[in-house]
Amino acid sequence: MADGGMLPAWMTERPGGFEPGGPDRAVRQSALARTLLGLGRLARDTIYSEKVAARPGLMQGVDPRVKVAGVLVLLLLASLLRHWYLVLGLYLVSVAMAAAASIPAWFFMKRVWMFIPLFAAVIALPSIFNVVRDGDPLWVIWDFGGEVRLGPWSLGTSLAITQQGVRGAVMLVLRVAASVSLGVLLALTTRWNELLRALRVFHVPRLFVLILSMTYRYIFLLLAMATEMFTARASRMVGPASPREDRRFLAAGMGALLGKSHALSEEVYAAMVSRGFDGEPVTASRFRTAAADWVWLASTATLALSLLAGDRIIG
């Protein structure tokens, strides 16, 4: 032990002057740092959504129950329409509704199109080729010069993109785009608590609504914990970490977060129960339908019926 009482000797050593030296190289932003920024952005976006829902606008003014009913009708329509241009029309209607709700067009479209390439386009992509689904060739990519067989499976005489395949893929992507767009519109223009209450009106099981409500309340705490963990690590790091170290940290971090989040979720729930929560969401604005709500619902129904009728007439 050194003179410092209970401190070991190495802890009492004083550093010399501050003279950074050695070769410098620019520190590239690691995947981990980008994750950190991403977490912050997610929290900001969610708070922004609540702000949009609180703004005055055409969609925000509609009674949440009426809104949920209207959006359900339009969602049903998106899967019933058989012509791509009508589905595109439905998508454009949702964009127009977003504009009327004073949601910036770029923000709205980004939210929708961010997920579509992932979930729809990738799934639909193989079906545009004749080797997966036979059809009339639209564009021949590679002429094999004779039939090519893979065991019992015939690949045909060429690799081509087919008309039927493209039509099917476009239809799928448009349907997903229109549906996601309507969903995002509903979520952005309705305060979360009111949306949950509206779901209860439609007899969505209480347990399901409770889980949704807990997830939302608690996602910010999880974000804050994750951010703190990342920052605490960054503050103890000298120089950039190798990808291998990053991966190890992520794996360990996920485990730690799971444990912490479990303890915290119990505490959050206890705090809710302590203030009278019994599983039923309650909000300040009691639902009241006005004439404008019925006008909105009637317009939505008329739009749906006209598009559906048009779809059948075109054949």
Added chain:
Amino acid sequence: MADMAAKNADAPLFLVEDVHFSYEGAPALAGATLSVERGERVALLGANGSGKSTLLKMLDGLLFPDRGRIGFMGQELSEATLRLDSFSREFRRRVGFVFQNADAQLFSPTVRDEVAFGPLHLGLPDDEVERRVEDTIHILGLGHLKERAPYHLSGGEKKRVALASVLAINPDVLLFDEPTAGLDPKTSSFLVSLAGDLHEAGKTIITATQDLSIVGDIADRALVMGEDHRLAGEGPPAAVLADRELLLRANLIHDHPHRHGGVEHYHPHSHVEGHEHGH
């Protein structure tokens, strides 16, 4: 019926009888017995892990004893009674709990929603909810933060929002878990003086703390939880704080070495009134 009401009127506010509780085998309470009367100001003192927070959660009907019994105004406070809608609503209206971790208590999108959560869930009419939210936000000086997200506030602000969210229910009984932990001196003293005002308004205040410097200001009676997870002693704050042997036993003060004139020696040390020594 009238007999029962009369009996309940005489019963202590809280009666804790030989309560045991453990977290996955690790004991938190091992035979705690105490009672709290209406309108009292009680400090629950104890070292980390002595079971103070567990006991507070039990008094708020959030945890239930493995063994033993807790009574609230003559009625048993148990999972079964809290499942009854009428009992549960009345109990939640009467008892408010300010958690140590303000983050766990703040889960609404805005400060206003957070403060309105309790009154709304207790079924108060909209205009009454609005009035309470405005008044509480005003008392706690949160007017400029009303539309902000609670999780983005500073530690002191979060604590004030957490307090506002409980005060808006207007409970008769307030349970504080380490109210001054991690707060700056100004916010701490604000909380202590607010607790004083609330007591003057007739409310029962039960505070779990290990901050001995505030005990004289927040309590008329101090209960000391020992490291054996039972009550180690109780009395008026001045008497308890003067009982060095009790505080040492409960690990609320500690022996630590000092040098005086080059001679190192040990003597009991606490932070009751700053960092002072008796010689």
